[in-house]
Amino acid sequence: MTWIRAVRLSPLDLAGLGLVGIRTRPMRAMLSALGISISIATIVIVTGIPASSQRALSEELTALGTNVLQASPVPNDNDPVLLPPESVAMVARIGPVTIASAVANTHAAIARSDRIGEDDYSGLTVLAGKTNLLQAINGKLQSGRFLDAVSARFPTVVLGSVAASRLGFAALDPQQPAPQVYIGQDWFTVIGILQSAPLSPDLDRAVLVGWPAAQKILRFDGHPTVIYLKAQEAQLDAVRGVLAATIYPEFPGMVQVSRPSEALAAKRATETTFSALIFGLAGVALLVGGIGVANTMVISVLERRREIGLRRALGANRGQIRGQFLTESVVLSGLGGVAGALLGVLGILGYSRYEGWPQVIPLTAVVGGLGSALLVGVIAGVYPSIRAARLTPTEALSST
Secondary structure (H helix, E strand, O other): OOOOOOOOOOHHHHHHHHOHHHHHOHHHHHHHHHHHHHHHHHHHHHHHHHHHHHHHHHHHHHHOOOOEEEEEEOOOOOOOOOOOOOHHHHHHOOOOEEEEEEEEEOOOOEEOOOOOOHHHHOOOEEEEEOOOHHHHOOOOEEEEOOOOOOHHHOOEEEEOHHHHHHHOOOOOOOOOOOOEEEEOOEEEEEEEEEOOOOOOHHHHHEEEEEHHHHHHHOOOOOOOOEEEEEEOHHHHHHHHHHHHHHHOOOOHHHEEEOOOOHHHHHHHHHHHHHHHHHHHHHHHHHHHHHHHHHHHHHHHHHHOHHHHHHHHHOOOOHHHHHHHHHHHHHHHHHHHHHHHHHHHHHHHHHHHHHHOOOOOOOHHHHHHHHHHHHHHHHHHHHHHHHHHHHOOHHHHHOOO
8 A cells, every 4th residue: 555645845835835826916915915014004103103202292391300300408597508518429429310510609799890889780699500500400502602611710601591681791792802790809701691491590690600710719618509410210209319318418407309390290191191092003003904914815715715626636735725825824914014114114204304303213113013914914814724724625626
């Protein structure tokens, strides 16, 4: 008795069989792939566009000080509290703190010139400022430049927006000699004017002098008045908890620390809302694409019953039939996934550019979309492939 052994198809042969339906019916294959490509493009777009919008909103909220804290002495008229001169450096050594800066009241008087009474500008405050103050408060210059390591050692000042208006300086003209103001008993050159600082409105009425210059010229004692810091948002509450003890270890109760900005709570709420929205829309899009591929494969089995019967009559076993249709389903979904990912990326780039948002391409969404497309192809092709494999040669060949 002669035993006939079934021929095992190589992966290359199986792939060739899976492409038969695609090659012979290219229009139907293109429309089938279009369904899944639209679904994957939707997944990428509904993930990427909200991510770009969220990034833009996050940047706007961050500009409102979501990661900024301020620390200052508790007001005490009878016995003013003096923060240690080394407190700024101590704060900078806290792990999650990314930048620490400070200002200090020099108690010096300022005037437009030495011929004008000091009382005319009593609403302005002369502050010693660190060179990194602008970064710590998200401040911006209206004109000129800010204090740096060199200018902070010389009699130069940067004016707040209100202080500049009170002193009669609308802007600095680089083509003209720099104006001067009279502080204490010395002349100081104005090198910059700040824009209004929403995070620190007190600085709008300030005249900022370099820390070393204030110590040398104005006899400043080096005790900071307000400490500004930025920290990692996730660790902001933890930093706030140890800040007072870090600044003044002997008397932490004499230090008051600002509460985190309300914008931080809003930012966290938007992140949670966006995440839920993204997952919901992506799930619906993937479900619709999967149903489309499954429907296409079921129709393909019904249309190709004669082909299935002929292959079975020539010796193809059920496993080979299942493999053929399952491969075709995966290939259709894969092609649609690649096209959909490209369409989605182009859609994100175009829309975010139109809106002026940061262009964010979520790699997880692109890779996840392609993976989801292949997974959908497998799931959508299981039932049609099993149905095709169950057809007997006589049943398939006798169908009309």
